[in-house]
Amino acid sequence: MTKYCPACGEEVVDHARFCKNCGAGLEEGAVGRKPQMPEVKKSYTLHIIAGYILALLFALLGLIMGIYLLTRRDSKKANRHGLYIVIIALIMMLWSFARFIF
Ligand SMILES: [Zn+2]
Known part of the structure; x- marks a missing residue:
């Protein structure tokens, strides 16, 4: 199963403890689902x-x-x-x- 960083939405390897992109700790339960809105700002x-x-x-x-x-x-x-x-x-x-x- 692919995991995603709960802080920045970057894809992370299954056993990673920290996000390689932003360094956030990857707690059990917090990972495994893609966040609703990765930090993409719409400009309109x-x-x-x-x-x-x-x-x-x-x-x-x-x-x-x-x-x-x-x-x-x-x-x-x-x-x-x-x-x-x-x-x-x-x-x-x-x-x-x-x-x-x-
Ligand atoms: Zn991250």
Whole structure:
């Protein structure tokens, strides 16, 4: 059975006591399963760029993308831009609504 380091997710040999990658101690029970999220940070850069463009062109789609970014738990940057995108999308919606009325 392949084991994985519980600290960094690196594959380790069966009898290893310490991870060769990060040096973490490999306790019984802690190894043997792959951690849910090895330390891979998502950037969401493309989502953020698409969100701004959508917010300006298609307010409703921008709003959806903004909310998507706002609810990501693994990126503070995505949350911050998600908030801006939601605000821009709402302004664009109000603006087009006001233009429709007057
Ligand atoms: Zn490790």
